[in-house]
Amino acid sequence: MKKEKVVVIGAGLCGLYTAFLLQKKGIEVLILEGNTRIGGRIKTITGTTAVTMEMGATWFGNQHQHLLEVLHTLELPYFRQHTKGISLFETMSFVPPQKFEISDSEEPSFRIEGGTAALIDKLSIEIGIQNIKTSTKITAIKEENNQLILVDSNGNSYSADKVISTIPPNLLVNSVVFEPNLTENFTQLAKKTHTWMGESIKFAVEYKTPFWKQNNYSGTLFSQASIVQEMYDHSTADNSGFALKGFLNGGTAVLSLEERKEKVIAQLTTFFGSEATNYVGYYENVWRQEPLTFQPYEQLVLAHQNNGHSIFKTPFLNEKLYVSGAETATQNPGYMDGAIFAAKTIASQF
Numbered sequence: 263m264k265k266e267k268v269v270v271i272g273a274g275l276c277g278l279y280t281a282f283l284l285q286k287k288g289i290e291v292l293i294l295e296g297n298t299r300i301g302g303r304i305k306t307i308t309g310t311t312a313v314t315m316e317m318g319a320t321w322f323g324n325q326h327q328h329l330l331e332v333l334h335t336l337e338l339p340y341f342r343q344h345t346k347g348i349s350l351f352e353t354m355s356f357v358p359p360q361k362f363e364i365s366d367s368e369e370p371s372f373r374i375e376g377g378t379a380a381l382i383d384k385l386s387i388e389i390g391i392q393n394i395k396t397s398t399k400i401t402a403i404k405e406e407n408n409q410l411i412l413v414d415s416n417g418n419s420y421s422a423d424k425v426i427s428t429i430p431p432n433l434l435v436n437s438v439v440f441e442p443n444l445t446e447n448f449t450q451l452a453k454k455t456h457t458w459m460g461e462s463i464k465f466a467v468e469y470k471t472p473f474w475k476q477n478n479y480s481g482t483l484f485s486q487a488s489i490v491q492e493m494y495d496h497s498t499a500d501n502s503g504f505a506l507k508g509f510l511n512g513g514t515a516v517l518s519l520e521e522r523k524e525k526v527i528a529q530l531t532t533f534f535g536s537e538a539t540n541y542v543g544y545y546e547n548v549w550r551q552e553p554l555t556f557q558p559y560e561q562l563v564l565a566h567q568n569n570g571h572s573i574f575k576t577p578f579l580n581e582k583l584y585v586s587g588a589e590t591a592t593q594n595p596g597y598m599d600g601a602i603f604a605a606k607t608i609a610s611q612f
């Protein structure tokens with residue numbers, strides 16, 4: 263009997279875990295990834311002092327059982343987010359931030375030791391790097407002779423018996439041409455499906471010493487008035503590398519990196535003192551400028567809107583095209599846990 267050939271589009275967490283599960287079933291899988299790197303919305307960078315910093319997915323909790331199960335299977339250790347010490351909440355720019363402490367009894371959030379990319383690296387090794395083709399952006403999918411033909415931006419084509427797309431739905435219908443067209447119902451729904459964190463700006467500031475912790479600050483900060491809206495201590499699990507990391511106000515995407523950096527350092531200096539100016543490096547990722555993640559919506563789409571919608575359950579093109587990815591999951595959609603759940607859902611149909 264001829265072996266079924268399956269192509270997975272996207273080497274983010276969902277694509278990689280789907281391939282991992284299908285291989286376990288003895289199915290041959292090829293992953294086609296548009297970017298030069300793998301990981302998608304998981305992007306761990308390393309600073310000059312060897313601290314790892316997350317420009318994408320970072321935290322998970324005890325409610326993320328599918329992800330926790332994968333971490334245990336792959337023997338990837340994780341650790342609790344540091345929150346001890348004084349945390350800050352700025353409500354207005356003209357009054358000093360309120361101080362508060364996060365209780366140890368609060369539900370913890372965790373980070374993967376060595377960075378979230380450790381999960382991507384481990385899965386890639388399990389799958390076999392030879393089965394992942396990067397710099398292969400799919401622009402068209404045609405149904406031909408009971409097969410699907412995928413065409414990439416360099417004009418190369420690939421044939422498959424079945425295709426699993428893990429491209430976020432809004433991006434999928436705005437960047438890939440289908441022949442025959444997908445149903446109008448699906449296309450309209452996908453255009454109104456939110457891509458989690460697609461509009462966000464992540465930043466990290468690397469330091470030689472954790473001066474905030476030495477001064478009894480946790481590093482946790484919330485602000486409704488300044489550029490840094492949310493921030494946490496980002497020291498490594500073994501406390502050998504130090505950084506502060508969080509989210510910037512999305513509206514500052516119109517500013518230059520230099521302008522944002524200046525405002526971030528000024529805010530940190532106001533809150534934590536002059537030691538904040540002695541940074542080793544400033545890093546950021548403006549996700550709305552990542553064409554393989556984000557595509558502007560045609561109309562207002564709210565956070566998580568249409569995530570996990572039942573329309574994603576049915577395969578298209580005579581049951582040869584499956585639409586997957588974190589946004590299609592019916593459990594914790596948009597999150598890493600959702601990406602894992604979506605992979606399990608599709609793999610169970612093979």
Ligand SMILES: Cc1cc2nc3c(=O)[nH]c(=O)nc-3n(C[C@H](O)[C@H](O)[C@H](O)COP(=O)(O)OP(=O)(O)OC[C@H]3O[C@@H](n4cnc5c(N)ncnc54)[C@H](O)[C@@H]3O)c2cc1C
Nearest residue numbers: 272274275276296302303319320321400459588596597598
């Ligand atoms: C800033 C930020 C912070 C986040 N924080 C958290 C967090 O703390 N906790 C949490 O659980 N989740 C978080 N998330 C969400 C988490 O990153 C996602 O749920 C998860 O990584 C999605 O995986 P995925 O494989 O479904 O999609 P993606 O990671 O988006 O993977 C899709 C892949 O498809 C590729 N692709 C796109 N178009 C094409 C094409 N035409 N051809 C070929 N390849 C293509 C992309 O390059 C990408 O690699 C965060 C996301 C961001 C951006």
